Amino acid sequence: MASIDIKNVRKDFGPVSVLKGVDLAIASGEFAVLVGPSGCGKSTLLRLIAGLEDASSGEIHIGGRRVDDLPPRDRDIAMVFQSYALYPHMNVRDNMGYSLRLKRTPQARIAEIVGRAGAKLGLEALGERKPRELSGGQRQRVAMGRAIVRNPKAFLFDEPLSNLDARMREQMRFEIRKLHRDLGATSVYVTHDQIEAMTMADRIVAMNAGIIQQVGTPLELYDDPANVFVAGFIGSPAMNFLSGEARRGETGVALSVGGKAFCTLSQAVAVPEDGRVTIGIRPERIRIGVGAGQVVEAAADLVETTGAASVVHVDLAGQAMKIFTTERLQLTQGQRIPLAIDAKDVCLFDPAGGGRLR
Amino acid sequence: MRGSPRVRLVKWSLHYGVLLLFVVAALFPLYWLVKISLTPNDSLYTHSIDLWPATISLEHYATVIGNSDFLLFFRNSVIVSGVTAIASTLLAAASGYAFSRFVFRGRYWIVGVMLVTQMFPLVIVITPIFSIFGPLGLTNSLMGLIIIYTAFNIPFATFLMQSFFDGIPKELEEAAMIDGATRFKALLQIIAPLTLPGIAATMGFCFTGAWGEILFALLLNSAASTSTFPVGLLLYSTRATIEFGPMMAAGVLALLPVCIFFFLIQRYLVQGLTAGAVKG
Numbered sequence A: 001m002a003s004i005d006i007k008n009v010r011k012d013f014g015p016v017s018v019l020k021g022v023d024l025a026i027a028s029g030e031f032a033v034l035v036g037p038s039g040c041g042k043s044t045l046l047r048l049i050a051g052l053e054d055a056s057s058g059e060i061h062i063g064g065r066r067v068d069d070l071p072p073r074d075r076d077i078a079m080v081f082q083s084y085a086l087y088p089h090m091n092v093r094d095n096m097g098y099s100l101r102l103k104r105t106p107q108a109r110i111a112e113i114v115g116r117a118g119a120k121l122g123l124e125a126l127g128e129r130k131p132r133e134l135s136g137g138q139r140q141r142v143a144m145g146r147a148i149v150r151n152p153k154a155f156l157f158d159e160p161l162s163n164l165d166a167r168m169r170e171q172m173r174f175e176i177r178k179l180h181r182d183l184g185a186t187s188v189y190v191t192h193d194q195i196e197a198m199t200m201a202d203r204i205v206a207m208n209a210g211i212i213q214q215v216g217t218p219l220e221l222y223d224d225p226a227n228v229f230v231a232g233f234i235g236s237p238a239m240n241f242l243s244g245e246a247r248r249g250e251t252g253v254a255l256s257v258g259g260k261a262f263c264t265l266s267q268a269v270a271v272p273e274d275g276r277v278t279i280g281i282r283p284e285r286i287r288i289g290v291g292a293g294q295v296v297e298a299a300a301d302l303v304e305t306t307g308a309a310s311v312v313h314v315d316l317a318g319q320a321m322k323i324f325t326t327e328r329l330q331l332t333q334g335q336r337i338p339l340a341i342d343a344k345d346v347c348l349f350d351p352a353g354g355g356r357l358r
Numbered sequence B: 001m002r003g004s005p006r007v008r009l010v011k012w013s014l015h016y017g018v019l020l021l022f023v024v025a026a027l028f029p030l031y032w033l034v035k036i037s038l039t040p041n042d043s044l045y046t047h048s049i050d051l052w053p054a055t056i057s058l059e060h061y062a063t064v065i066g067n068s069d070f071l072l073f074f075r076n077s078v079i080v081s082g083v084t085a086i087a088s089t090l091l092a093a094a095s096g097y098a099f100s101r102f103v104f105r106g107r108y109w110i111v112g113v114m115l116v117t118q119m120f121p122l123v124i125v126i127t128p129i130f131s132i133f134g135p136l137g138l139t140n141s142l143m144g145l146i147i148i149y150t151a152f153n154i155p156f157a158t159f160l161m162q163s164f165f166d167g168i169p170k171e172l173e174e175a176a177m178i179d180g181a182t183r184f185k186a187l188l189q190i191i192a193p194l195t196l197p198g199i200a201a202t203m204g205f206c207f208t209g210a211w212g213e214i215l216f217a218l219l220l221n222s223a224a225s226t227s228t229f230p231v232g233l234l235l236y237s238t239r240a241t242i243e244f245g246p247m248m249a250a251g252v253l254a255l256l257p258v259c260i261f262f263f264l265i266q267r268y269l270v271q272g273l274t275a276g277a278v279k280g
């Protein structure tokens, strides 16, 4: 177990700058999830930690030791690849025991450690099988097993669940978390799936275009996003964004959308000169009906239901908005519905830079 | 398959007819080779052309093995082709791996030069090579042939090996390196076993190339003690006669090592070993 410290790390591939100065401290024992859209540099950052790529500049420390110049084998980390990267010509037991064999661990000891890891992952019956004779979920487990027999300082996961079907993914998500609870090892988990990030992380590191956008607990990112990117990336259905206007009044900042009053914020907010703002509000924070907050009127468009809940698409002064509700509604297209908006659920963003207005 | 039974029958016959035609065309020279090698001398030079001799005899084989330097030529060929196959495959594996996995300065130019060497006919370099090899004592020497064959095999063998390495996901050796292996150990223990089909194919290619080569073998080595068997075969054709019988018998014997070689490596030529390495 060890902390991981990344200091001002940059990575260029030729003229392309993939990581543009990353600073990140991951505490010992923490389960950190790197999340961001495809191509934002998550894998590259993970591979830098593993030593599979060299940083163009900056420092990487694992357990207080600077590792930039160490080859992967001396960094004492384990990695689970998206493709699993199981050795095709070795059976499950040899795949899991390979690292121990390289360390010249006695045969009996290898058998014991591999046996214990196999039992933990439910692989007891599969020891003799080759990777090609395993299902996707089983391969995934073998890859996990290969990592845990190492008893490494840190685990690195690169989208380990993306080749599984939805049901299997849900189960492995749970199992990886449980494994982490048992082993307590520092883990860095890369995914592009914000639901994985939300459900698994102690702390989420949201990345976009080679820059860390925000670091925090899942609920911090959810409730208090630092910018439009994080607000839009975290949460499903995604946060509604409306372009509106803000005007300072006696009772606070009055927001309007398409000339119609939206709500009034009581707290002080730094509003841009021209008053143009992006208003963000989560779909489940909007209530249909007349309530305590301010009321705006919208036109119903379409209802999508999953049984447990429904997403109502509405039109508010020409802008599309989604509402998430567990009520079962019968709405016809164009029907006028009142929406209750609570001012404390509203986030304001700068339409130019995307930063949060506070 | 669709269509009436008759249409299907026609399609079937066409399909197999064409295949049969091809197989017959490809195998006919081999058949003729075997046939003549088994025909006794007295019925060899008759006017009628038979598909199979009335009596068969092994007399030509006895002549070849007992009364000529054939065994010597044969030994030379085995040495030259075997060493060439092993040396070119090892070197090509090393360079193919480098081209497949590393980005390095001059890579582009090296590939270009290797391609260029494949573009001009060997005849034009024979004279310079002869004059270089002479003073070095590499003419009339098996070593000289091995060097030439290896050198000329390497570019193509490298491309061949590179394509096999390209087919192996680089995550495999990355996983091994994280597991504690050096790159070389990962190459030996993880990548090499998966490249066996490629190694076998490359070896087969280099072996057969060297086995049948005659131009350099004839021009660089004039002494019988260092001749390979293609050169030896020419000895059966003298100014006065061509001894078809022994020549064909020697030809059949020369086919054997190639057949044995491919029989040994065919197990590895079967692809699909990497299935299941990657993806769920």
Ligand SMILES: Nc1ncnc2c1ncn2[C@@H]1O[C@H](COP(=O)(O)OP(=O)(O)O)[C@@H](O)[C@H]1O
Binding pocket: A013, A016, A018, A036, A037, A038, A039, A040, A041, A042, A043, A044, A045
């Ligand atoms: N070896 C490489 N050479 C050149 N560009 C690369 C290399 N590896 C990654 N990239 C580029 O870096 C960017 C980030 O890649 P990656 O870290 O794999 O993204 P992610 O894992 O977030 O999807 C991509 O645009 C990719 O094309």
Ligand SMILES: [Mg+2]
Binding pocket: A042, A043, A044, A158, A159
């Ligand atoms: Mg990636």
